[in-house]
Amino acid sequence: MIDSHSAGPDRSRNGRVPRSGLxxxxxxxxxxxxxxxxxxxxxxxxAPGAAPGAPAPGEVVVDEHFDGPALPAGWTAVEGTWRIADGRLVGASADWNQQTRITFGRHLTDFRLEVTARFESVVDAARWTALGLDVPANGATPWSIATVRSGSTAANGLEFARRTPADAWNVTDTAVAPTAAGTGRDVRLAVEVHGGAARWILDGREVMRTTQVARSADGGQALLVNGARVSFDDLKVTALAPGAFLRxxxxxxxxxxxxxxxxxxxxxxxxxxxxxxxxxxxxxxxxxxxxxxxxxxxxxxxxxxxxxxxxxxxxxxxxxxxxxxxxxxxxxxxxxxxxxxxxxxxxxxxxxxxxxxxxxxxxxxxxxxxxxxxxxxxxxxxxxxxxxxxxxxxxxxxxxxxxxxxxxxxxxxxxxxxxxxxxxxxxxxxxxxxxxxxxxxxxxxxxxxxxxxxxxxxxxxxxxxxxxxxxxxxxxxxxxxxxxxxxxxxxxx
Missing domain, CATH: 3.20.20.190 (Phosphatidylinositol (PI) phosphodiesterase)
Known part of the structure; x- marks a missing residue:
């Protein structure tokens, strides 16, 4: 330019790969x-530009507090068990091999997805919950997610990942969370997405960025649970302006x-x-x-x-x-x-x-x-x-x-x-x-x-x-x- 949920490679902002010998x-x-x-x-x-009827930047597209007796209208439970209990959405996955998921929302190029989550129980500390960033309404692969493990302070406690059409994992970014999610504790999860770029925010603190979110033509948002029982509250999806370049x-x-x-x-x-x-x-x-x-x-x-x-x-x-x-x-x-x-x-x-x-x-x-x-x-x-x-x-x-x-x-x-x-x-x-x-x-x-x-x-x-x-x-x-x-x-x- 200028003149005068498996272990994956850690390319997050919280670590770097040694260059010697590479x-x-x-x-x-x-x-x-x-x-x-x-x-x-x-x-x-x-696709660039706003589609007809696209929400204006700042518009809240989904605002759900799970106060009703049943799943919200337009929410589709794809796998595992999903129910409303005590004013929270509860998702349960039987074991590590079950990708319990529920889909909602609409396709957005630029948006913020945020929710309060709590691990109620886990099979082990490597089990996780995830925010689905681009997931078809029927939950079929491929889909892109941002995950947090109950053992979030592990080397891969946080991840950006994709479930491929071959139903395999491609983990693109990993990071260590500054605090443990654990069980029985509310954590505020948020991801801001701009096209293929995203930033992961845990309890108000940015913890990782990626430029590798795989986007589809019509995928919406989702919540996922793996080998755990997780409850959710106060979920919001907000449309953002394209290309948010201000820090x-x-x-x-x-x-x-x-x-x-x-x-x-x-x-x-x-x-x-x-x-x-x-x-x-x-x-x-x-x-x-x-x-x-x-x-x-x-x-x-x-x-x-x-x-x-x-x-x-x-x-x-x-x-x-x-x-x-x-x-x-x-x-x-x-x-x-x-x-x-x-x-x-x-x-x-x-x-x-x-x-x-x-x-x-x-x-x-x-x-x-x-x-x-x-x-x-x-x-x-x-x-x-x-x-x-x-x-x-x-x-x-x-x-x-x-x-x-x-x-x-x-x-x-x-x-x-x-x-x-x-x-x-x-x-x-x-x-x-x-x-x-x-x-x-x-x-x-x-x-x-x-x-x-x-x-x-x-x-x-x-x-x-x-x-x-x-x-x-x-x-x-x-x-x-x-x-x-x-x-x-x-x-x-």
Whole structure:
């Protein structure tokens, strides 16, 4: 980018995977030579924009206190035993192999699901209850859930997971809860979902994020119980505005991996994306520019000289020529064979393996060149997981005209006289300044927030500056060191 319920891999914000010895294995995975445990389902994100009759942001879609004698209208008990008792909904699962579930609600792209839950009894401490984030009304697989075990302080006490069409588990994220759920204790559970991204909130505290919620065309919400008897009360589903990029009170900074994890792998490659995923980055930031024959490629510099074994301007080389280059040897021998990905290939990788993309349109682009970028994003069903940014205001205007559903961010090396006015003029979701520029005028953060505009700062690799920016209230940090920033945030929490 920027110039001057089984054990699963822990890629949550509360932990990080050691990088030593991983580079060769990650390269093989990124090149499709092997399958690693991280593999996420190949699933389209939800369709962009609001459907006819969609609820307005802030509208409460479901508000249930279980005061009646029977299950609420529109609630479907799919498996196990569900009943109303003493003003609470009670779900019971006979053993660890029964996925007791009840479905309700409607399909929503952006929403918050929250409920008070209490484990009344469990077969063992590994048993769980879950909030169903995208579950068909008949409860059939596949479905996506957020779980909490009664032994929630275990290494996998909290999870984001998917039950696949083959009726098997794909656990994408795990974390340790700050307190034990146990039995006989009310805990307030909440998950906020924005397309394929979600954040898990336990008793008012964010504990984990994911970018790997598999979305369907029509799945609604659900509650699930496994090997336990769990009671629920005060359930609410609230529609949210698309792309909520402002940091919520008490939430950690958003981690945006600069050119992937560019301190640990060759930048702007599928390998650096994989390392960023394992580091727990919320967004992967990469650059895009066209080949001579108009195919968008992921590459930062005007030329291929610095980051490949070739030479020449990107725009003077064909897609075939770019695809033949080695983009990894310059970084490390173990990375030899990494390629310059097309935007389409990167989107396919993110869609299949997980992750959201902060995509910088690099340098001046014509309207037709921007249209090709938009086409690639739409063709792969990724509009819910792509955020476009650029230094070029024309590129942002073209994007807004062609794809109003895509959020926009303006990159700045120095601050505008009135950032809020510029943000309004361009229809920005984020204003993304250089660290040094913001340090001179930190008061603009509050002004932009008051206008509903997020602030993400580039490119910051030092803990002292992370601390200062956190205190200044910025929303996200673009960094070459996502693993270190993720670990630093976990330690502070």
């Amino acid at each position: 580079l060769a294995a990650l390269l093989a995975a990124a090149l499709g030579l092997t399958t690693v445990a991280l593999t996420a389902p190949h699933a389209a994100s939800a 919520q009170p008490g939430a950690p900074l958003t981690v945006l991996a600069h050119r992937g994890a560019s301190s640990a792998a060759p930048e702007n490659t599928l390998l650096s994306d994989e390392v960023a995923r394992r580091a727990g980055a919320d967004w992967i930031e990469n650059d895009v520019q066209p080949s001579r024959d108009g195919v968008p490629h992921v590459l930062h510099d005007d030329t291929v000289n610095r980051t490949t074994n070739g030479s020449g301007r990107v725009r003077d080389l064909t897609a075939a020529q770019l695809g033949a280059l080695d983009a990894g040897s310059w970084f490390a021998p173990a990375a030899a064979g990494a390629r310059v990905p097309t935007l389409a290939a990167q989107l396919d990788d993110l869609r299949g393996r997980g992750g959201s993309l902060l995509l910088e349109i690099k340098g001046p682009h014509t309207r037709d060149e921007v249209a090709r970028i938009v086409q690639d994003v739409r063709d792969r069903g990724m509009t819910g997981r792509v955020f476009v940014q650029s230094f070029e205001t024309d590129a942002l205007r073209y994007t807004r005209e062609l794809a109003p559903e895509l959020p926009l961010g303006l990159l700045r090396a120095s601050l505008d006289a009135d950032p809020v006015a510029v943000a309004r003029d361009l229809g920005l979701s984020a204003y993304n300044p250089a660290d040094a520029a913001l340090a001179a005028r930190p008061e603009v953060v509050a002004a932009l927030h008051a206008a509903g505009v997020a602030v993400n700062v580039w490119t910051v690799d030092a803990p002292a500056r992370w601390k200062a920016l956190d205190a200044a209230g910025v929303d996200g940090i673009i960094t070459d060191r996502p693993a270190e920033l993720t670990g630093w945030l976990a330690a502070r929490q």
